[in-house]
Amino acid sequence: MTGNTTIHRMPSYLEYEGKYKGILGWLLSTDHKRIALLYLYSQTFFFLAGVVMGIFMRLELIAPGQQLMQASTYNALFTVHGLTMIFLFIIPGLAASFGNFFLPILIGAKDVAFPKLNLFSWYLFIGGALIILLGMFTGDGPPDTGWTFYAPYSLRTNTNVVLSVLGAFVLGFSSVLTGLNFIVTIHRMRAPGMSFFKMPLFIWAMYGTSWIQLLATPVVGITLVMVIFDRVMGIGFFDPAKGGDPILYQHLFWIYSHPAVYIMILPAMGAITEIVTTFSNRVVFGYKAIALSSLAIAFVGYLVWGHHMFTSGMSETSRWVFSLLTFLVAIPSAIKVFNWSATMYKGSLDLQPPFWWAMAFMFVFMIGGLTGLVLGSVATDVHVHDTMFVVAHFHYIVFGGAGLAFFAALHYWFPKMWGRMYNKQIANIGLLIVFIGFNTLYFPMFILGIMGMPRRYYDYLPQFATPNYISTIGSWILGVGLIIVLVNLFRAKKASPEFIDNPWNGRTLEWEIQSPPSLENFEEIPVIERGPYDLKK
Numbered sequence: 001m002t003g004n005t006t007i008h009r010m011p012s013y014l015e016y017e018g019k020y021k022g023i024l025g026w027l028l029s030t031d032h033k034r035i036a037l038l039y040l041y042s043q044t045f046f047f048l049a050g051v052v053m054g055i056f057m058r059l060e061l062i063a064p065g066q067q068l069m070q071a072s073t074y075n076a077l078f079t080v081h082g083l084t085m086i087f088l089f090i091i092p093g094l095a096a097s098f099g100n101f102f103l104p105i106l107i108g109a110k111d112v113a114f115p116k117l118n119l120f121s122w123y124l125f126i127g128g129a130l131i132i133l134l135g136m137f138t139g140d141g142p143p144d145t146g147w148t149f150y151a152p153y154s155l156r157t158n159t160n161v162v163l164s165v166l167g168a169f170v171l172g173f174s175s176v177l178t179g180l181n182f183i184v185t186i187h188r189m190r191a192p193g194m195s196f197f198k199m200p201l202f203i204w205a206m207y208g209t210s211w212i213q214l215l216a217t218p219v220v221g222i223t224l225v226m227v228i229f230d231r232v233m234g235i236g237f238f239d240p241a242k243g244g245d246p247i248l249y250q251h252l253f254w255i256y257s258h259p260a261v262y263i264m265i266l267p268a269m270g271a272i273t274e275i276v277t278t279f280s281n282r283v284v285f286g287y288k289a290i291a292l293s294s295l296a297i298a299f300v301g302y303l304v305w306g307h308h309m310f311t312s313g314m315s316e317t318s319r320w321v322f323s324l325l326t327f328l329v330a331i332p333s334a335i336k337v338f339n340w341s342a343t344m345y346k347g348s349l350d351l352q353p354p355f356w357w358a359m360a361f362m363f364v365f366m367i368g369g370l371t372g373l374v375l376g377s378v379a380t381d382v383h384v385h386d387t388m389f390v391v392a393h394f395h396y397i398v399f400g401g402a403g404l405a406f407f408a409a410l411h412y413w414f415p416k417m418w419g420r421m422y423n424k425q426i427a428n429i430g431l432l433i434v435f436i437g438f439n440t441l442y443f444p445m446f447i448l449g450i451m452g453m454p455r456r457y458y459d460y461l462p463q464f465a466t467p468n469y470i471s472t473i474g475s476w477i478l479g480v481g482l483i484i485v486l487v488n489l490f491r492a493k494k495a496s497p498e499f500i501d502n503p504w505n506g507r508t509l510e511w512e513i514q515s516p517p518s519l520e521n522f523e524e525i526p527v528i529e530r531g532p533y534d535l536k537k
Contacts, residue, residue: 009499009514010514010518010519010523011518011519012419012514012516012517012518012519013031013033013034013516013517013518013519014418014516016031016518016519026038028119029119030111030115030116030118030119031111031115031519032100032101032103032104032111032112032115032118033100033101033417033516033517035100035118035119035122036096036097036098036099036100036101037097037101037417038122039092039096039097039100039122039125040097042088042122042125042126042129043088043089043092043093043096043097044486046084046085046088046089046129047085047089048486049084050081050084050085050088050089051479051482053077053080053081053084054081054085054475055475055476055479056068056069056077057074057077057078057081058441058471058472058475059472060074060077060458061460061468061471061472062468062469062472063465063468063469064459064460064461064462064464064465065459066459071458071459072144074458075144075456075458076141076142076143076144076159078146078456079142079143079144079145079146079147079164080136080142080143082146082147083132083143083147083164083167083168084132085398085399086147086398087128087132087147087167087168087171088125088129088132088171090264090398090399090402090403091171091175091260091263091264092125092174092175092178093263093264093267093268093402093406094267094268094270094271094402094405094406094409095178095182095206095209095210095213095263095267096121096122096125096178098267098271098409098410098413099178099182099206099209099267100112100118100178101413101417102202102413102510103182103185103186103202103203103206104185104189104521105509105510105513105517105521106199106200106202106203106508106509106510107185107186107189107190107191107194107199107203107509108190108191108192108194108509108522108525108526108528109185109189109190109191109521109525110520110521110522110525111520111521112181112182112185112189113181113184113185113188113189114180114181114184117177117180117181118178118181120177121174121177121178121181122174124170124171124173124174124177125171125174127170128167128168128169128170128171128173128174129167129171130167131163131164131166131167131170132163132164132167132168133167134163134167135160135161135162135163135164135167136160138160138163139159139160139163140158140159140160141159141160142159142160142164143157143159143160143161143164144157144159145157145159145161146456148253148257149161149164149165149168149224149227149253150246150249150250150253151227151230151238151239151244151246151249152238152239152240152241152244152246154227154231155227155230155231155238155239161227161231162228162231162232165224165227165228166224166228168220168224169221169224169225169228172217172218172220172221172224173221175213175217175263176213176214176217176218176221178210178213179209179210179211179212179213179214179217180210180214182206182207182209182210183207183210183211183214186199186203186206186207186210191509191525191526191527191528192525192527192528193527193528193529194528197287197288197291198528198530198531198532199291199532200274200508200509200532200533201270201273201274201284201287201290201291201294201532202267202270202271202273202274203270204270204290204291204294204295205266205267205269205270205271205273205294206266206267206270207294207295208262208266208294208295208297208298209262209263209266209267209298211298212259212260212262212263212266212298212301212302213263215302216255216256216259216260216263216302217256219252219255219256220252220253220255220256220257220260222252223249223252223253223256226238226249226252227249230244237249247309247312247313250308250309250312251305251306251309254305254306254308254309255302255305257305257308258301258304258305258307258308259298259301259302259305261301261397261398262297262298262301264398264401264402265397265398265401265402266294266297266298267402267405268361268401268402268405268406268409269294269336269405270294271405271408271409271412272340272358272361272362272405272408273290273336273340274412274506274508275354275355275357275358275408275409275412276340276343276344276355276358277343277507277533278354278412278504278505278506278507279349279350279351279352279354279355279358279504280343280344280347280348280349280350281347281348281349281350281505282343282344282346282347282348283343283531283533283534284339284343284533285339285342285343285345286335286338286339286342287531287533289335289339290335290336290339292332293332293333293335293336294332296331296332297329297332297333300325300328300329300332301329303325304322304325304326304329304376305322306318306319306321306322306325307322307323307325307326307375307376307381310322310323310378310381310382310385311381311382311385311386319378320378323376323377323378326372326373326375326376327373327376327377330369330372330373330376333369334369337362337365337366337369340362350504350505352424352504353411353422353424353427353428353431354408354409354411354412354504356428356431357404357405357407357408357411357412357431358405358408360404360408360431360434360435361400361401361404361405361408364396364400364401364404364438364439365396365397365400365401365404367396367400368393368396368397368400368401369397371389371392371393371396371446372393372397374389374393375389375390375393383450384449384450386454386455386456387448387449387450387452387453387454387455388445388446388448388449388453388454388455389445389446389448389449389450390449390455391442391445391449391455392442392443392444392445392446392448392449393446395441395442395445396442399438399442400438400442404434404438407431407434407485410489411427411489412504413510414489414492415498415500415503415504415515416510416511416515416516416517417515417516418492418493418497418515418516419497419498419499419500419514419515419516420492420493420495420496420497420498420500421492421498421500421503422488422489422491422492423488423491423492426484426488427485427488429484430481430482430484430485430488431481431485432481433477433478433480433481433484434478434481434482434485435481436477436481437474437475437476437477437478437479437480437481438474438478439474440470440471440473440474440477440478441471441474441475441477441478442471442474444467444468444470444471444474445467445471447467448464448467448468448471451463451464451467499514499515500515501513501514501515502515507532507533507534508532508533509526509532512526
């Protein structure tokens with residue numbers, strides 16, 4: 001991509017000591033890479049907490065009747081599990097950690113446009129998390145509304161809804177500021193010669209994601225404030241007893257929360273594109289189609305929220321319009337899958353752990369995508385609405401999509417971030433166990449949903465026992481797989497540095513600098529002379 005490829009080894013961002021040392025050197029650092037690691041460590045902690053809660057939920061559901069906890073405890077557990085996984089792990093997801101780390105490097109910049117704002121965003125993220133945590137242990141205990149805070153129940157329950165809603169509101173601010181920072185960085189700080197169509201596709205994905213963060217998040221922010229006003233001041237925006245409209249809450253909530261799915265999945269798709277082209281040793285097939293499909297997903301994603309409300313009381317016209325729009329968003333998603341497959345076709349495949357993670361992502365994401373069409377169609381949605389089918393689809397998209405891509409990206413960029421390599425054999429074993437556990441855990445939920453088992457229920461009829469039992473076994477297998485994966489990475493991080501700058505023969509800019517990167521990434525800002533995936537001559 002550039003002629004300035006000679007690597008002079010400088011002190012890395014991990015070794016650099018500026019004005020502050022020790023822990024303050026991290027907590028007050030405005031370096032985008034250190035902030036990325038702060039996000040990564042925080043998110044991993046919250047993810048593990050969410051996994052533990054999920055395993056306890058599955059233990060309760062292993063058989064009909066009460067096993068471990070009472071119904072009220074179960075309601076609180078699945079609410080906090082949802083809040084933790086959605087707001088503290090998946091939504092910040094790849095954008096906050098890998099986006100922060102690699103966006104400036106991939107466009108040839110030394111940092112983001114607003115470094116101090118970047119650090120402030122992380123503090124808002126942690127502040128929002130602490131407020132949610134405070135809501136679990138104070139007042140009348142954790143909320144029991146589910147992560148959607150649906151009115152009017154969220155207005156009437158005695159549990160600690162206000163603090164959780166306030167925490168989610170603060171997290172929204174963090175997301176908006178990060179999106180704003182990334183958009184300005186992409187527009188203003190690209191290296192000389194890097195036109196928009198010479199940007200790596202991960203950057204295109206981050207660009208689409210950032211616009212969703214900037215434009216959609218304020219909608220849910222205002223909605224959550226209205227919930228607080230309803231509860232604290234009794235205004236009655238959403239309370240039908242005071243003339244409010246609970247359906248209005250659903251509209252406002254999903255206007256944000258469906259695009260939020262693309263905040264989660266677009267960066268994941270961007271990372272998978274980087275991995276597929278690198279390990280196929282081919283120029284990515286259909287560069288412009290993938291780039292523009294990211295923007296198409298971001299745009300159409302605003303228009304499909306109504307499919308969450310087919311059974312809430314919509315006109316027939318609204319139903320078929322939202323159904324049609326939902327089917328339309330499948331087109332740009334399918335373009336990406338088609339182009340990944342075409343990139344691999346006749347490629348010289350290098351079967352390394354990140355590639356296998358990407359393949360696992362594609363497999364489960366396609367199941368999630370195809371079952372999404374079942375929910376997008378009015379007739380079938382009415383049958384499986386609010387059943388375990390929705391839980392399965394949601395986890396295949398969110399955990400199977402964004403979650404597996406998160407680990408794919410972690411295995412891909414791990415050598416660049418820490419300058420060390422993990423044990424590849426153990427990485428493959430861990431992935432295999434995760435893959436088996438994931439499908440054993442979530443696939444039976446499709447069957448349970450078609451059989452008619454409602455979601456969010458604490459107990460169930462005996463005919464639902466066998467799939468629930470298999471699903472709980474799957475949660476144990478998945479837990480073991482995740483432990484293997486994380487321990488392998490943790491051990492590698494503690495090992496001696498190997499200074500492997502380009503272990504995968506990558507062609508984008510991050511592979512042309514040292515591992516781990518120096519404080520300012522580049523000694524000299526590179527000049528871009530070719531496309532991001534052009535093979536070197």
